[in-house]
Amino acid sequence: MDSFQVNCWSEHDELKVVMLCAPSKLDVPDLTIAENVGWDDTVNHVKAMENFMEFKTALENEGVHVIDYSKELTNKENTVSEKLINRYFVRDLACVIGNSIFLGEAGSSLRRPEYPHAHSLLEKWFPEKNLKVQQPSTALECGDVLILNKDAVLINIGMRTTLKAVESIKDRIFQEGFSEIAVIDLPRRSDTLHLDMNCNVTNANLLIAKNFMRYFPVHVFTAQNSRFEMTEQFLNHHGYDVYFLEKYNTIPDINFINLNPETLLISKQATKQHWTRHPLLKKKNLIEVDVTELEKGGGGIRCMTLPLLRK
Template structure:
């Protein structure tokens, strides 16, 4: 059992431990193949591995413990896993709610093996009271790119293309049991470019959230153990201490939105991020920005946040 003590009560506290998975050993050789598998463009696995190693090094240089779960697979799981082209996008596999790890459930059958492989490992790594493996028994689909742990009371979840409302209804009791009192539920357009919540908005620090401007038009259902009510997205986020930077400067959804907080003052971002976003708000101008080239990986349709699963933030 690895020495990991899951602890995530926000998206911005100092990242101590993160789980990743190295890219597939297969190329996606041409645009036609990329279209078939839902990727933006062809990908050369050799370049993808170079990008991934650079991302890991950038996190380790900031004192983050990085764990590649593929190194711990055995038997038939170890044989199959390198061939799974989406395995690098580990964020979707589970989420740490406070001190509880709740598994996700694949919203596309192509990704189902990754969930099985990682969850079997998590059963070895964590005690039963920490990893709630049975929490996904009633799920239809829940990919954790749709989940933000806003603070120690509140979770923000999108029920969209890859996460069903039925799954959220099944899992909400586990979220409350983990110590949260409120779940904000938004239902965003079911499109490839809006596949997950973290392709539409992202926490950029203790009191700032960056979001595509259209989101201000959407209501949020606020669910508690006593019932539910509604609020507009901006009002919901502001009530939890977040000023919202509504931006129309998103040129490439993954590069511009899918960054990672390493600590309250530091963001790990793609070299392709639209720099205009970083100058739109005074609180962003003062951030330490660490850029890393993940261009080849982003062609698969996910970014830095998608490729990292925080286990410990303190």
Template sequence: MDVHLNCWNETDELKCVVVCGPSEIDVPDQQTADDVQWEKPVSQDKARENHQVMVSVMEQEGVKVIDYSDYLSSKDNMIHKQLINRVFVRDLGCVFGNKLLPGEAGTSMRRPEYVMSHLLFNKWFDSSTFPIEANDSVQALEYGDVLVLNKDAVFINTGLRTSMTSIQKMKEEIFNAGFSEIGVIDLPRRGDTMHLDMNGNVVGKNLFLAKSYMRFFPVQMVDEHGEHYEMMEQFLNRHGFKVIWTADVKPDVRDTVANLNFLNLNPETLLISSKVNKKIFSHHSVLKKKKLIEVDVTELEKGGGGIRCMTLPFERQP
């Protein structure tokens, strides 16, 4: 695979991203949706239409889009195309600097897609770039819980799908990739707080948009010298980010996954869901200047994730 892995933050210009088209199996009714922990029933025909539009928009913006399922063997694809969560590729791995680290599924239902994608990535990259064995002793680490803030710091949630034990197992790999500090927050274990990127997101080089309840949570700082605690805003301020709390935006803007689960295409441009309440970007002098590219991913969002969940950046360039 002719790709130069390079991600040191969430906002540099996106050059290459990995996706996966939706499953072939509908989620036919609300009872089934509840049983598989989705929000609503889903027509995969509609989901595929949504997904293709999202991919086309990224390509129009100059992004190389790789659907990794196109590279799976026919044997692997027999089961893979039936995995309803496969569209949420963000959790499978994360590029830290120039290294791709493998995740580990926090639920057994998702384990097959992790195994198959990792074996594929292992063919694409050498062991120094993608150490496939790095997650061998990891119990649960889904990268929707990870935000790469800058060349120094990484922000991780340990919650419903990621364990503190797993972060401790993976921390040396993250430090070896060039980062010096990991901030760990422990958010409530609920469906609407499943991953960090459902609760906060980097929006531009120096801004962090977050649900207001997060101001009350301490962050455990982990570096090569030890551990200590800071409050979340203190941690982010120290790394150059001003925090914008959603309750301070507009009192009538309800916190939703769509409002926060957007993708930075470059420092000036966001790829957002058509369900975003744009008031969230209208009150701040910097946010007002953002170019917002809107796509309808309504059918895909019924699975409980958003645009960021459905995209795995491989390369960003300043």
């Protein structure tokens, strides 16, 4: 793999390098199995792989270097990995905040084997100085982490991330140069599982969110003290307006990724009216990909991408 310095100070700067993982080789053939593994519907792995290749190609066509970590595993690791049905949701495994990689810890036993597979590769690829934080002692899934700008990070605690885990990494985040970390505790349901199923950054000054989030406070930590604010107040404080959605289809409408400040990669299932109703979003270049089969696993495009380098 080509050597580079990890770097992510936002969710909207130009994406240069991203880590993905191909879906497993297993089908989820009936609704009973889907329910028991926490998926929304049956899934055919051949269709899922077709979705993945379209998704991967769309990223590469926009100049993004894609690393499929499934291709880097040892034969022994792959005998397990290729049967892990959630392994393509790589966002939760780790995150780059500033110039450091923060390693996650699974909040679900079904996903636990993926973490050492991915972490061993990250440890191999990057110098120890970049691995700022080893796995916390309690659950930290990085789909709950949103980098607002060079000053602020928003983190959700709940089903898959604990306050103890956030407390274990917050000083390291401050050491990267961020001055505020806001912690929110959102409803604990399958449709609100991670932060990125409730809100997402669309511009340097705009965040899209489910309308119920306006009722939630955040606990804001600095290196010296803490305070409480309402979510919108905190976001406004850091230069963000909030586009609240009253109606939404959680995964395709909220779970997208910024390729650069002008371009979003979105699901073909996304509600198009959301992108035409807001004046800032009308100007966006929207690239649609068919990830319908992959979305049946309960996550979307952001869940499937782990940005390693943004410029």
